[in-house]
């Protein structure tokens with residue numbers, strides 16, 4: 257029997273696992289990935305992603321290779337019982353705060369392929385495709401994973417840490433006996449992807465639509481190119497297997513298209529759930545992605561949440577591995593992963609459920625009341641709501657104790673233009689991805705900067721090319737902001753003395 261030893265074993269190479277593996281591998285950790293399939297799953301599930309995720313792809317060095325598979329997300333228009341517009345979700349207006357289109361649609365299989373190619377470049381990462389995790393023995397010091405290949409070969413993996421990214425049916429979560437908390441959403445839907453031809457495209461709306469119709473709530477998403485997705489709710493008594501047959505699916509699509517208008521790419525019945533794991537860490541094992549949470553697909557957040565998990569956990573494991581934080585501080589840092597992510601996922605899932613409840617109201621009288629209420633709230637004129645408004649900040653965990661509106665928010669990535677720069681560059685490209693202290697000229701540089709990258713565009717003779725940074729500082733009324741490696745705001749300061757306090761809080765939190 258073969259034995260492999262590594263710093264981090266990652267179970268599952270879906271979007272969550274591959275992002276975690278690349279981030280850890282880029283930092284030089286010895287990573288071993290176990291994935292039961294050989295190839296990328298060839299059919300898209302996720303169709304939407306946002307600018308935070310693209311910023312993480314940039315960090316991985318893959319943004320330019322991924323952007324050709326993405327397109328801006330069209331507005332989503334919600335239509336009520338009588339076919340009138342009741343809500344409209346759009347994007348925030350430019351200049352874009354993260355340097356990328358805020359909401360995008362994308363084609364998942366080639367994007368995952370780009371990520372796998374990046375992973376293959378990393379010398380400290382090994383991958384075992386066709387291997388299935390069968391058993392796990394773990395304590396606080398490390399874990400031993402028993403794996404079996406589809407050729408019948410056994411391999412034992414000894415790891416200091418394990419990240420279970422093995423999806424909704426997570427074997428690892430089951431082996432640990434971690435329960436899922438039910439956030440009370442359980443709906444049968446049919447999801448259909450169609451490659452639509454010219455004739456079909458001419459029949460379809462050019463915006464994405466939420467049909468909030470009590471008879472049969474459904475969603476149409478304008479995907480990249482000629483890819484169109486329908487999510488169609490099923491009625492009580494409808495057979496999920498029958499509607500997923502070609503004939504059953506075309507029959508449900510007949511309102512929009514006939515079989516001559518395109519080809520079915522895939523159709524599958526799902527139960528949309530809202531579930532979150534009770535525990536996100538057990539000793540040296542962490543749950544991430546769908547293994548830790550599942551949410552209804554409204555606004556396309558499932559994969560994004562998994563990638564946020566990977567980004568949140570990776571920098572903490574790297575800091576502990578490198579000895580930057582030790583002992584009790586290291587344990588607290590690793591615990592903060594579950595504290596931060598579980599609260600964030602639960603809050604966002606609650607908001608997605610509310611949107612789902614709006615879309616899925618099946619009682620006609622209540623649906624009409626909903627329409628009247630939504631229209632009354634905007635005085636009869638539907639206003640654009642940016643999709644990003646739905647994302648909550650981090651509210652607890654490794655954050656400054658001084659509460660401010662900015663604390664826990666995702667920090668912007670301004671475009672900077674400087675004397676020595678031919679073109680503009682995004683902040684992270686210039687200053688990297690560690691802890692960053694971003695300041696304007698109003699405050700004195702701190703004496704002690706160990707462990708921090710100072711980002712002071714004026715001092716570096718850079719200008720805030722689009723005004724994104726200046727606007728952010730003005731909005732949050734601060735002159736300095738301490739940004740975590742995952743781009744969330746640890747805390748802000750308005751004066752030199754507040755900055756001094758902020759940095760001492762940071763040193764205390766990390767026991768530096």
Ligand SMILES: Cc1cc2nc3c(=O)[nH]c(=O)nc-3n(C[C@H](O)[C@H](O)[C@H](O)COP(=O)(O)OP(=O)(O)OC[C@H]3O[C@@H](n4cnc5c(N)ncnc54)[C@H](O)[C@@H]3O)c2cc1C
Nearest residue numbers: 268270271272292302303304389423545546556558559560
């Ligand atoms: C219809 C639908 C629409 C969606 N739309 C969106 C959207 O628009 N935007 C969005 O962000 N999200 C969306 N999602 C959610 C998104 O697809 C998932 O959240 C995402 O795929 C989760 O990624 P993951 O890496 O955590 O898990 P997965 O993608 O499920 O990957 C898990 C991996 O683990 C492997 N594995 C499992 N068990 C083992 C084992 N024992 N040993 C070894 N390997 C194992 C599997 O083979 C798989 O490759 C949608 C989901 C559905 C179903």
